[in-house]
Amino acid sequence: MDQIDILDELPKFTQLGIGIVAFIVVVGILLLVVDKLPGYDKGRFAALVFLLPAGLLLLIGMIYPAIRTVVLSFFDGKGEKAVGFDNYVWMFSDESIQQVLRNTLLWVILVPLVATATGLIYAILIDKTRTEALAKALVFLPMGISFVGAGIIWKFVYAFNANSDDQIGLLNQLVVWLGGDAQPWLLNGPWNNLFLIIVMIWIQTGFATVVLSASIKAIPGEIVEAARLDGVNAWQMFWRVTVPSIRPALVVVLVTMSIAALKLFDLVRTMTAGNFGTSVVANEMYTQAFRLSQQGRGSAMAVFLFLLVTPIIIYQVRAMRTRREER
Amino acid sequence: MTTLTPMAGKPAAKGGKPESRRTKAKKRLTSRTASVIALIIAILWTTPTFGLLLSSFRPAEDIKTSGWWTFFANPSFTFDNYAEVLLSDSSAGRLGSYFINSLVITIPSVLFPVAFAAFAAYALSWIRFKGRDTLFIGIFALQVVPLQMALVPLLSFFSSNFALEDEGKFIQIWFAHTCFALPFAVFLLHNFMSELPGDVIEAARVDGANHGTIFRKVVLPLITPALASLTIFQFLWVWNDLLVALVFGSGQDTSPMTVRLAELAGSRGEEWQRLTAGAFISIVVPLIVFLSLQRYFVRGLLAGSVKG
Numbered sequence A: 001m002d003q004i005d006i007l008d009e010l011p012k013f014t015q016l017g018i019g020i021v022a023f024i025v026v027v028g029i030l031l032l033v034v035d036k037l038p039g040y041d042k043g044r045f046a047a048l049v050f051l052l053p054a055g056l057l058l059l060i061g062m063i064y065p066a067i068r069t070v071v072l073s074f075f076d077g078k079g080e081k082a083v084g085f086d087n088y089v090w091m092f093s094d095e096s097i098q099q100v101l102r103n104t105l106l107w108v109i110l111v112p113l114v115a116t117a118t119g120l121i122y123a124i125l126i127d128k129t130r131t132e133a134l135a136k137a138l139v140f141l142p143m144g145i146s147f148v149g150a151g152i153i154w155k156f157v158y159a160f161n162a163n164s165d166d167q168i169g170l171l172n173q174l175v176v177w178l179g180g181d182a183q184p185w186l187l188n189g190p191w192n193n194l195f196l197i198i199v200m201i202w203i204q205t206g207f208a209t210v211v212l213s214a215s216i217k218a219i220p221g222e223i224v225e226a227a228r229l230d231g232v233n234a235w236q237m238f239w240r241v242t243v244p245s246i247r248p249a250l251v252v253v254l255v256t257m258s259i260a261a262l263k264l265f266d267l268v269r270t271m272t273a274g275n276f277g278t279s280v281v282a283n284e285m286y287t288q289a290f291r292l293s294q295q296g297r298g299s300a301m302a303v304f305l306f307l308l309v310t311p312i313i314i315y316q317v318r319a320m321r322t323r324r325e326e327r
Numbered sequence B: 001m002t003t004l005t006p007m008a009g010k011p012a013a014k015g016g017k018p019e020s021r022r023t024k025a026k027k028r029l030t031s032r033t034a035s036v037i038a039l040i041i042a043i044l045w046t047t048p049t050f051g052l053l054l055s056s057f058r059p060a061e062d063i064k065t066s067g068w069w070t071f072f073a074n075p076s077f078t079f080d081n082y083a084e085v086l087l088s089d090s091s092a093g094r095l096g097s098y099f100i101n102s103l104v105i106t107i108p109s110v111l112f113p114v115a116f117a118a119f120a121a122y123a124l125s126w127i128r129f130k131g132r133d134t135l136f137i138g139i140f141a142l143q144v145v146p147l148q149m150a151l152v153p154l155l156s157f158f159s160s161n162f163a164l165e166d167e168g169k170f171i172q173i174w175f176a177h178t179c180f181a182l183p184f185a186v187f188l189l190h191n192f193m194s195e196l197p198g199d200v201i202e203a204a205r206v207d208g209a210n211h212g213t214i215f216r217k218v219v220l221p222l223i224t225p226a227l228a229s230l231t232i233f234q235f236l237w238v239w240n241d242l243l244v245a246l247v248f249g250s251g252q253d254t255s256p257m258t259v260r261l262a263e264l265a266g267s268r269g270e271e272w273q274r275l276t277a278g279a280f281i282s283i284v285v286p287l288i289v290f291l292s293l294q295r296y297f298v299r300g301l302l303a304g305s306v307k308g
Helices: A006-035 A043-072 A086-093 A095-126 A132-144 A147-157 A170-177 A191-217 A221-229 A234-245 A247-262 A266-271 A281-291 A295-326 B021-056 B060-065 B068-072 B080-087 B095-126 B132-142 B148-161 B166-193 B198-206 B211-222 B224-240 B243-248 B257-267 B272-292 B294-305
Strands: none
Touching: A006 A043, A006 B095, A006 B166, A006 B211, A043 A295, A043 B095, A043 B132, A043 B148, A043 B166, A043 B211, A086 A095, A086 A295, A095 A132, A095 A191, A095 A247, A095 A281, A095 B021, A132 A191, A132 B021, A132 B272, A147 A170, A147 A191, A147 A266, A147 B021, A147 B224, A147 B257, A147 B272, A170 B021, A170 B068, A191 A234, A191 A247, A191 A266, A191 B021, A191 B294, A221 A234, A234 A247, A247 A295, A266 A281, A266 B257, A281 A295, A281 B148, A281 B243, A295 B132, A295 B148, B021 B068, B021 B272, B060 B068, B060 B272, B080 B095, B080 B272, B095 B132, B095 B166, B095 B211, B095 B224, B095 B257, B095 B272, B132 B166, B148 B166, B148 B243, B166 B224, B166 B243, B166 B294, B198 B211, B211 B224, B224 B272, B224 B294, B243 B257, B257 B272, B272 B294
């Protein structure tokens, strides 16, 4: 048969060798050059050398392409003929894209809210317990799993068999045990979107747990003690002490997750490939630009994603500026 | 796992007023409820992965006809799925070949951005020059720019200028990963570097060291933990990536495991014996890295997110 042949794989290792040698040479030259730099106070030239590789790569790999994408979004599928705002008009009038936009909205709302809430509750519940480290690790584990891997794990949980007696998917088996009928969870809209979103929540909760747990531990003991002396109950403690104290961390977690949900691609690609009414903007962008050769439409969707994160960028830059001035 | 209830039998705080029996009972009840909820979350979060792992060791016929939970009543165990999916012909997956691709993609895609970001972060934190803050904020803002913005033009940049073939396509994958990683990498390392004590740098300067020497002999050794966190981040990101690999790689020559698995999940959605074993192979490498170096990962996560 067509068995795997190690000889066929050799060129790959050669390529890897070339890559590593290139790395050593480039970094070696850089280190040599910075070693020969003039004295400490002549900072300008030194800065140029230190920033050159990263700066060059960012220019070629991000800044120029991003500008080019904006331009392309006003051109046709092959990038040859200018079409004005046609691609954007298409985006907001096409029925199937309307659904894509609605789905993305659902992702951006549900994932941060549910994952953060679950992560926060879990972090509080396991705080200062004997098994805290283990409990945290268990929920954090999905962070190390690829979205593709997570997609397969959950596709297996959702697996459906029309003959309800032998289900291999855990969810359908539970439903059957409870006396219900097995469902093809990933096929029936609009609920299938929720079943995809659950997977993302499953991945992201650990992130919320770890960040918020660190933040909870940083709450000064005196505040908690003072509140306890005032006789607050657990509920009041949560809303009046814990939540206000960890507000900055909460904002960071929510923002990070919103961005992740907005750009989400892999899960949808692996689990449904965007069929059955589950596509999201990032998946549709890929389909248009690289599967259907509609560069203009794909670019317009990328620009749309960018516009959606712009407020976050502005907010972040402002926060960063104030923080730097405080120093 | 059942020992999640250490708070339950704990005596009332020393020195505080003695608690009445009722509040004690109430406390015990709430902490027990809390433990149960925590336990439920923990079980919900681990069962899906466990089910996949267990299934990957069951014979193909069993996986297709019965749920993995029946394993406990009727255990049967095999490594066939792994042998098949790793080594056999291409229709069964031949993940071995894609596993090598993942390695070849990941190693340079981690080395380059970590090194370049270290250089850039040094300049942004310890060299005084005009426009430094603006430059830093610019790079910081790039973090949030969706990489979708760069895909189409960057791909045509490569295909029209270099026309890389076969294994050569690794170069464009490395390049793309390196560029996309830089904003976060620079930001993270800058966070660590700028918090180094100024007098250490100052002492080296008084000794006549230039920036190159300070970077190599003073700063790099001090930020090794930060380099470790960044390396783990980048490793996980590249190994687990699907989008960049789909756009810049192609076929069995350069596509990593994620691409192959996504294909298998789509076209052969019912071949669970291959999918479960395949998914586990792709999961296990990052999981080992992740679990053994979790400390660094968490540290990086906190530095990169809470401060940012």
